[in-house]
Each structure stands twice: as C-alpha cells, then as structure tokens.
Amino acid sequence: MPVPGLSHAAPAIPAPPPAVPAPPAAPQLPSANLNPNYQNGFHHGVSLLHGWLPVTVEVVVVVVLVVAIARRTRRWWTIQLPLCVLLGVVGALVARWYVTNQGLASDPAPVELWAAVGATVGALAVAVLGWRGARWWRRGVSLLAVPLAVLSTGIVLNQWVGYYPTVESAWGALTAGPLPHQTDLDALDGLRDTDISTGKVVPVDIPDSDSGFPHRTEYVYLPPAWFAGPTPPTLPVVMMIGGEFNTPADWLRSGQIMPAIDSFTAANGGKAPILVFVDSSGSFNNDTECVNGPRGDAADHLTRDVPSYLASRFHASTDPAQWAVVGWSMGGTCAVDLAVMHPELVRTFVDIAGDLGPTSGTKDQTIARLFGGNAAQWAAFDPLTVMAAHGQYTGTAGLFDDLTPPHRPNYPGGQGNHRRAMDDENAGMGGRDGVQDSGEVGAAEKLCTQGREVGIDCTIHTTQGGHTWQFAAAAFTSSFPWIVARLGLPIPTTP
Numbered sequence: 001m002p003v004p005g006l007s008h009a010a011p012a013i014p015a016p017p018p019a020v021p022a023p024p025a026a027p028q029l030p031s032a033n034l035n036p037n038y039q040n041g042f043h044h045g046v047s048l049l050h051g052w053l054p055v056t057v058e059v060v061v062v063v064v065l066v067v068a069i070a071r072r073t074r075r076w077w078t079i080q081l082p083l084c085v086l087l088g089v090v091g092a093l094v095a096r097w098y099v100t101n102q103g104l105a106s107d108p109a110p111v112e113l114w115a116a117v118g119a120t121v122g123a124l125a126v127a128v129l130g131w132r133g134a135r136w137w138r139r140g141v142s143l144l145a146v147p148l149a150v151l152s153t154g155i156v157l158n159q160w161v162g163y164y165p166t167v168e169s170a171w172g173a174l175t176a177g178p179l180p181h182q183t184d185l186d187a188l189d190g191l192r193d194t195d196i197s198t199g200k201v202v203p204v205d206i207p208d209s210d211s212g213f214p215h216r217t218e219y220v221y222l223p224p225a226w227f228a229g230p231t232p233p234t235l236p237v238v239m240m241i242g243g244e245f246n247t248p249a250d251w252l253r254s255g256q257i258m259p260a261i262d263s264f265t266a267a268n269g270g271k272a273p274i275l276v277f278v279d280s281s282g283s284f285n286n287d288t289e290c291v292n293g294p295r296g297d298a299a300d301h302l303t304r305d306v307p308s309y310l311a312s313r314f315h316a317s318t319d320p321a322q323w324a325v326v327g328w329s330m331g332g333t334c335a336v337d338l339a340v341m342h343p344e345l346v347r348t349f350v351d352i353a354g355d356l357g358p359t360s361g362t363k364d365q366t367i368a369r370l371f372g373g374n375a376a377q378w379a380a381f382d383p384l385t386v387m388a389a390h391g392q393y394t395g396t397a398g399l400f401d402d403l404t405p406p407h408r409p410n411y412p413g414g415q416g417n418h419r420r421a422m423d424d425e426n427a428g429m430g431g432r433d434g435v436q437d438s439g440e441v442g443a444a445e446k447l448c449t450q451g452r453e454v455g456i457d458c459t460i461h462t463t464q465g466g467h468t469w470q471f472a473a474a475a476f477t478s479s480f481p482w483i484v485a486r487l488g489l490p491i492p493t494t495p
Contacts, residue, residue, distance in 0.1 A: 061145065146302075169256070196227055210304035238275050244329060248277045269488050271490060304344055352401045387450050400447065
C-alpha cells in the first residue's frame with residue numbers, strides 16, 4: 001500500500017524552492033542509537049586495526065627475518081647484509097618520496113609504514129643476495145619473509161587509513177562477497193508491495209552514453225518505503241562518493257554505514273532517501289577529483305548518467321531540492337563542487353574532510369594532471385571561483401565536517417559542535433601526527449565563508465580524530481537526519 005507522505009506521481013522538475021533554514025548545530029540520530037555502526041559494525045570479527053593480529057604478524061616477520069640472516073658467512077655479514085639494509089632504506093625513502101611527490105595522501109603517513117616498506121625491500125634483497133650458497137631451508141625461510149613483510153606493510157597501511165576494520169571486511173572485498181542486504185535487480189519486482197524490514201542494495205550498470213566515462217559496478221540502496229504500494233514512490237536521492245583510492249562499495253564495506261541506515265529506517269517507518277554509491281574514478285587508483293579531464297569525464301557521469309538512470313529505473317525524484325551529495329575526503333571536495341556547479345541538480349551537500357578544491361599536488365601539478373594544462377578548465381571546477389561567478393544561490397545548504405588535529409583542540413578552521421568520532425582505541429592511526437595536507441587545512445572555513453556571501457547556508461562541525469573511514473562513517477551517521485529533513489522526508493522524534 002502507499003506510504004503516507006510519499007508521492008507515487010511521475011517525477012518532474014518544479015520551480016526552485018524557497019530558501020531552506022540553515023542546518024542545526026548538531027544533527028544526530030535518536031539518542032538510543034547514536035552510532036550503531038560504531039557499536040555493531042567495526043568490531044564484528046578479528047580486528048585489523050588493533051589487537052593481537054597486527055602485532056603477531058609484525059613479530060613473525062621479525063623472527064623469520066632473523067632466522068633468514070643468522071649464522072651466515074663473514075662475507076655475508078660484511079658485504080651482503082649491509083647492502084640489503086641499504087637497499088631497504090633506499091626503498092623506504094623512494095616510496096616516501098613518490099607518495100609525497102604525487103600527492104597521494106591527505107595526511108603524512110606514520111613512520112611505521114616506511115619501516116614496513118623498508119623491511120619488505122630488505123627481505124627481498126636477503127632472498128636474492130643470500131640465495132647462492134644457502135641451504136634449502138634457509139632459502140625457504142628467506143622466500144617466506146617476503147610475503148610476510150608485504151602482509152605487514154598492508155596491515156600498517158590499513159591501520160593508517162582504517163580502510164578495512166576487520167579481517168572479515170577485507171576478505172569480503174577481496175572475494176567480492178555480497179554487500180549487506182544485497183539483492184539482484186530482477187528480484188525487485190517480487191518484493192513490490194511487500195512489508196520488508198530492511199532496505200535492499202542492488203548492483204547496477206549505469207549506461208555511460210552521456211559521458212563516455214568507463215566505470216565499475218555501482219550500487220543503489222532502496223529503503224523499505226520504496227517497496228510499498230503497487231508502483232515505486234518518488235523518493236529523494238543521496239549520492240555517496242568515497243575517497244581518492246576507492247571502490248563504489250567503500251561506504252558499505254569500509255564505512256559500514258548500513259547498521260546506521262537500518263536503525264534510522266526502523267525508527268522512521270521505513271522512510272529514507274534512495275542512496276546511490278557512485279564510481280567517481282573508474283578504477284581504484286585513478287584520482288579524477290570528479291572533474292572532466294584526461295583521467296575521464298567523471299563530472300559528466302555523476303551529473304548526467306546517474307540522475308537520468310535513477311529517475312528512469314527507480315522513479316527517483318528529479319527535483320534539485322530532493323537531491324543531496326555526501327562525500328568523504330576527495331569525495332567531500334566533489335560534494336561541494338557538484339553543489340556549487342549544479343544547483344539545478346543538487347541543493348544539499350555534506351563535505352567530510354574535503355579539500356579547498358580539486359587537488360592533485362600543487363596548483364600547477366593539478367592543472368597539468370587533472371586538466372591537461374588547461375588553466376581555464378581548472379577555474380571552471382574551482383569552487384571558490386565558481387561561487388564568485390555564479391552569484392546568489394537559492395535554497396542551497398551544506399554541512400562541513402572537518403578534522404581537528406588531536407593536539408590542537410581549538411583549531412580555527414571549525415566552529416559549532418566539537419565531538420569525537422570515536423576514541424583512539426577504535427580508530428585507525430591516520431593523521432595522528434596532527435598534520436593535515438595544505439588543501440584541507442582551513443578549507444571548510446574558506447568555502448563556508450564564500451558560500452555565505454552568495455546565499456549558501458552552511459555549518460562547520462569539527463571532530464577530533466584521524467583521516468579514516470571510521471571518522472567518515474561517524475560524520476555521516478550524525479549528519480544523516482539533517483540530510484533526510486532537508487530532502488523533505490520526516491525524521492524520527494528524538495526520545
């Protein structure tokens with residue numbers, strides 16, 4: 001049967017709505033389940049961030065390396081082993097230089113990562129340089145040290161960014177296991193006009209006929225309200241964009257936001273927006289920053305392919321007042337850019353620890369890498385330039401959730417609510433040095449100040465913590481009720 005308050009009429013694009021009040025100071029889920037993904041998701045299985053497993057792998061690597069290099073010849077100790085150590089140091093320095101030079105990370109990596117990289121290169125050198133004249137068992141131990149060192153490096157890297165909280169989540173991604181509540185497109189008709197307790201996630205292949213952007217499988221979350229009645233209701237949409245290195249499923253696998261969504265819909269009679277988890281990169285390491293350029297026309301895919309498909313296939317609203325975009329890290333930069341460049345498409349955005357604008361190194365490097373050297377194209381995607389050229393906006397509002405370095409609780413980039421995403425025991429180590437990349441420091445304050453001058457209602461929240469998926473998930477969870485209210489749906493009453 002139809003759900004009260006939801007339209008089943010054909011989607012249409014109405015006149016721009018009146019200005020919407022500014023976001024509240026601290027949007028939250030009902031107090032009984034403030035952050036259910038933090039309680040139920042991140043600790044479901046063997047932790048890759050803390051506990052016995054990371055330490056055990058590091059100890060095993062050290063022991064195996066010691067066995068591989070012990071009791072060798074004098075020549076080994078005076079020539080070959082020092083060379084192995086030198087190669088390990090050089091490998092660590094080269095890796096650090098490459099990451100810095102290419103602008104691959106939003107926060108400086110921990111020293112432990114470069115030590116692990118050096119150990120990996122050193123282990124490989126031990127296996128190669130120590131092969132000749134070694135007994136068979138020592139050769140085997142030397143070979144075993146290499147994959148173990150690689151595994152240790154991966155674990156340290158994961159601890160830095162908090163990408164996979166548990167072994168189970170990493171294995172699910174590696175084996176492409178099903179996402180929470182995943183079902184097939186052809187199964188949706190059988191669920192029509194039924195009372196389902198949770199929404200469904202469906203993989204989709206969105207045509208790229210308008211953009212030509214080669215993308216991976218994307219995902220659409222349909223709330224329980226979408227299945228009520230003989231035909232789909234016209235629901236609002238939230239576009240979800242991940243970080244620089246990403247897959248479209250990251251919000252669901254690494255962010256583990258589904259428990260929070262389920263909690264919200266259960267308290268709200270099944271009413272929630274459609275969520276579309278888009279592919280902004282085309283491949284894991286193709287940093288498009290959601291612009292059109294040599295790395296692909298990602299912007300056209302997000303603004304042309306995705307909305308038309310959602311409207312035609314899932315009867316989604318095409319009213320810009322009923323579209324929002326939420327982004328984390330690079331995705332936060334994308335969220336602001338999409339909102340200020342396309343107010344005819346989206347009027348609500350949440351920027352979680354994004355940069356001042358599309359970034360791939362310095363400004364000159366960004367223009368060269370993202371725009372093929374075209375400075376005018378860079379300006380066309382620079383949000384400050386876009387807002388100044390556009391003039392007054394009507395009905396656009398945004399929420400910035402920015403990081404506060406742990407040792408600087410009064411970091412001036414933030415105002416409003418100061419809260420913690422989670423305690424140190426449960427987060428990755430990302431950003432623990434308190435140093436943010438130059439594009440992120442003060443970005444929220446500058447963007448919000450410029451936005452207010454052109455009629456964009458915005459609020460900045462600051463959270464103490466690291467640049468990790470755990471932070472992103474906590475920020476999304478706390479902002480979700482505000483997003484839903486902005487899109488015109490009811491929200492649960494806080495007890």
